[in-house]
Amino acid sequence: MAWNHKDLISIKDLDKQDILHILDVAKRMGPGYTPVADGKILATLFFEPSTRTRLSFEAAMHRLGGNVIGFADSSNTSVAKGETLSDTIRIVDGYADIIVIRHPREGSAKTAAEAASIPVVNGGDGINEHPTQTLLDLYTIQETFGKFDGLTVAFVGDLKFGRTVHSLSYALSHFDTKLCFVAPESLRMPEHYVSMLQRKGIEVTETADLKSVLPIADVLYVTRIQKERFMKPEDYDKVKGYYRLGKEILQDAKEGMKILHPLPRVDEINLELDEAEQSIYFKQAHNGIPVRKALLAMLLGLVDDA
Ligand code: NCD
Numbered sequence: 657m658a659w660n661h662k663d664l665i666s667i668k669d670l671d672k673q674d675i676l677h678i679l680d681v682a683k684r685m686g687p688g689y690t691p692v693a694d695g696k697i698l699a700t701l702f703f704e705p706s707t708r709t710r711l712s713f714e715a716a717m718h719r720l721g722g723n724v725i726g727f728a729d730s731s732n733t734s735v736a737k738g739e740t741l742s743d744t745i746r747i748v749d750g751y752a753d754i755i756v757i758r759h760p761r762e763g764s765a766k767t768a769a770e771a772a773s774i775p776v777v778n779g780g781d782g783i784n785e786h787p788t789q790t791l792l793d794l795y796t797i798q799e800t801f802g803k804f805d806g807l808t809v810a811f812v813g814d815l816k817f818g819r820t821v822h823s824l825s826y827a828l829s830h831f832d833t834k835l836c837f838v839a840p841e842s843l844r845m846p847e848h849y850v851s852m853l854q855r856k857g858i859e860v861t862e863t864a865d866l867k868s869v870l871p872i873a874d875v876l877y878v879t880r881i882q883k884e885r886f887m888k889p890e891d892y893d894k895v896k897g898y899y900r901l902g903k904e905i906l907q908d909a910k911e912g913m914k915i916l917h918p919l920p921r922v923d924e925i926n927l928e929l930d931e932a933e934q935s936i937y938f939k940q941a942h943n944g945i946p947v948r949k950a951l952l953a954m955l956l957g958l959v960d961d962a
Pocket residue numbers: 708709780786789819820879880882918919920
């Protein structure tokens with residue numbers, strides 16, 4: 657099939673076929689050594705903290721036989737001297753074959769893509785989007801349920817600032833899914849997302865009551881309250897620890913329900929749930945390797961039928 661994407665900035669850049677194709681290539685490649693990117697260089701430019709996204713992109717590039725340069729702390733770079741994002745990107749453009757960027761500002765990945773001739777991947781731009789997390793979330797759902805159609809997905813926690821929620825809910829709207837948004841009033845899913853999903857024909861329900869969705873949700877997508885995004889610490893304090901899922905939720909849970917979380921967690925999932933068969937968030941994080949391998953290889957034009 658035709659694959660003609662230069663960058664991945666928003667999950668909206670991909671249609672349903674593109675998404676299914678990436679998942680398919682990821683499944684075929686798996687997490688192991690597939691040295692198709694010999695001599696290619698990935699630059700990881702991380703202006704915000706990260707564990708999974710940066711390390712799994714870097715591991716993915718190594719598993720493709722390529723090399724990695726980059727930084728995890730921009731205070732060590734010329735950004736500290738006042739260099740603009742566009743200038744930094746124009747320089748790295750000459751040092752690497754593909755860039756993954758994470759930055760606190762919404763729209764920064766788009767700015768980077770405009771300044772670069774090489775592919776740019778959004779590894780999270782502020783509260784906006786996190787499309788590659790979405791791809792591994794979808795991979796995990798597909799691996800677990802074998803389908804998307806017919807599933808009810810409940811998003812729990814910080815739906816206002818949670819960029820993974822924004823990207824994943826949009827991607828799920830390509831399928832026949834029902835979405836429940838479970839959040840305290842101040843962290844509700846932004847209205848423009850809710851109306852956009854409804855316009856796409858998706859049934860959306862909103863509540864603050866976690867218990868009410870337990871009997872119907874196939875997937876509980878739990879998220880961290882994004883402390884660093886609050887303007888006032890007292891606003892964070894009001895919602896801190898709002899949901900703390902423990903073993904008791906399993907009593908009311910739908911048969912076959914699974915718990916996903918993009919991680920890191922703080923206190924929203926009790927450690928006692930880790931061993932439950934419903935908890936698949938560590939597996940989910942590990943799925944970042946095949947998915948990011950596939951994405952890098954496809955954007956670099958290294959997958960034959962891509
Ligand atoms: C998420 C993020 O950075 O948005 N983390 C991740 O990439 N897995 C979620 C979070 O920070 O809460």
